[in-house]
Amino acid sequence: MAATLTSPAPPALAxxxxxxxxxxxxxxxLxxxxxxxxxxxxxxxxxxxGKPITLDLSEVEALDTAGAWLVLQLKARLEASGASVEIAPGDPARAALIETVARALPDAEEDAGGRRGFVAWLEGVGxxxxxxxxxxxxxxxxxGLTLARLTAGILRPWTLRKAALFHHMQEAGFNAFPIxxxxSFLIGIVLGFQGASQLQQFGAEVFVVNLIAISLLRELGILLTSIIVAGRSGSAFAASIGSMKIREEIDAMRTLGLDPIDVLVVPRTLALLIMLPVLGFISNMAGLIGGGLMAWVDLGVSPGMFVTRLYETTxxxxxxxxMVKAPFFAVVIAVVGCWQGMLVGGSAESVGQRTTQAVVMAIFLVIVIDAVFSIFFSEMGV
Incomplete structure (x- = not known):
């Protein structure tokens, strides 16, 4: 007896x-x-x-994502025309598939000629x-989560990932020494030149040492260093963690029982906590050298006189x-960079957006914190 092959039923709509x-x-x-x-x-x-309509899928033999998309597109078009539409999947598996496809559909673009005026502006502000x-x-x-894990790691140093810590110390610290x-050397030269130009008008050239030293040691040295580190290392943190997020490596870590905060965030944060004060000190010294060089060339203040004046007045x-500001700047830069990396979505475009936001937000917060410290020390008379 020969077997009869039946072709699958084509899709139909009645x-x-x-x-x-x-x-x-x-x-x-479908x-x-x-x-x-x-x-x-x-x-x-x-x-x-004037009648509602039901999209009945109970007689469908097979349904894939393309078929679910077609049904959802038909539903959206009918609802846009004013009809009340209901989908009757007829099977829990089909209902789950339709719901999954519906969640994956992109949001409808807003009408360019939408609402305008004060109310719309107020809604936007809200x-x-x-x-x-x-x-x-x-x-x-x-x-808070990062600081808790960081404190636990410092109290139990044997749990820290030493290889990752030293790697990030080199990348974020030692490799940043030249720039x-x-x-800072160039900033010191600029301060020396501008200060000399102004102080010469009053015959107070000797005070250029005070101008250079106080400006660099209190504010510019650590602030400009933090801005460079935010643009250099903060962006690197966001991009590297974001790339891992896209490749689902972070999900794989969680599957293996590893905490991404301990593995990725704590080593980066601790590395910046150690290296940013060192970078700030190097920045101060380079700035003083640049300022002293310009004072010698432009004003005739010898290096010995510069050092003596620096020792006596500063x-x-x-x-x-x-230096007190350095740990706060380090935590802000590392946490913002890692946080933005963790927020990366599923596309390469998201990596670029989050990296940009990490740099902008870190620099903004560094400047805000510096302003708060300036006001605090001024009020304390320090």
């Missing part, structure tokens, strides 16, 4: 107009291979005036305030005031 409700009944296999013939029928479907609040809460939560020293508190 509309039944009932007294209270219309039913669009799908049949056959899969990608046979949807071309069904698209025209779905495009010509018009709901009966949405922006809520967004800032949500961002602040997320960042503070990540900061930080060069930048107290160690100016250096301490600058």
């Amino acid at each position: 509309v039944e107009d009932g007294p209270d409700r219309a039913v669009a009944r799908f049949g056959g296999r 899969v990608v291979a046979g949807l071309v013939a069904l698209e025209a029928a779905a495009a010509d479907l018009r709901p009966p005036a 949405a922006g305030v809520v967004g800032v609040k949500d961002t602040a809460v997320s960042l503070l939560g990540f900061l 930080v020293a060069l930048m 107290g160690v508190w100016h250096l301490i005031v600058g």
Whole structure:
């Protein structure tokens, strides 16, 4: 007896107009291979005036994501025309597939000619305030978690990942020595030149030493170093963690029982905590050398006189005031960079956006914290 092969039923769509409700009944296999013939029928479907319509999938033999997309597109088009539409999947598996596809669909683009005026502007301001609040809460939560894990690691140093720590110390610290020293040297030259130009008008050239030393030691040395580190290392943290997020390496860590905070965030944060004060000190020294060189060339202040004047008029508190800020700047730069990396979505474009946001936000917060410290030390008379 020969076996009979039956071809799969093609997709079909029939509309039944009932007294209270219309039913669009799908049949056959709603899969990608046979949807071309069904698209025209779905495009010509018009709901009966004043009646709700049900998209019935109970007689469908097979449904894939393409078929679910077609059903959802038909539902969206009918609802846009004013009809009340309901999907009857007829099977829990089909309902789950349709829900999954619906969540994956992109949001509809807003109408360019939408609402305008004061109310729309006020709504935008309110949405922006809520967004800032949500961002602040997320960042503070990540900061608290990082500080908790960092404290636990410092109290139990044998749990720290030494190889990762030394690697990030080299990348974020030692490799940044040349650019930080060069930048500070040039800033010292600029301060010396501008200070000499102004102080010569009053015959107070000798005070250029005070100008250079106090400006660099209290403010510019550590501030400009932190800005460079934010642009250099903060962006690197965000990009590297974001790339791992896209490749699902962070999900793999969690599957293996590894905490991404301990593995990725704590070593980077601790590395910056160690290296940023060192970079700040190098920045101060390079700036003083540049300023002393310009004072010697432009004003005739010899290196010996410069050092003597520096020793006599500049107290160690100016250096301490600058160095106290370094750990706070380090934590902000590392946490913001890692936090933005953890927020990366599923595309390469998201990596670029989050990296840019990490740099901008880190620099902004560094400047805000520096202003707070300046006001605090001024009020304390330090």
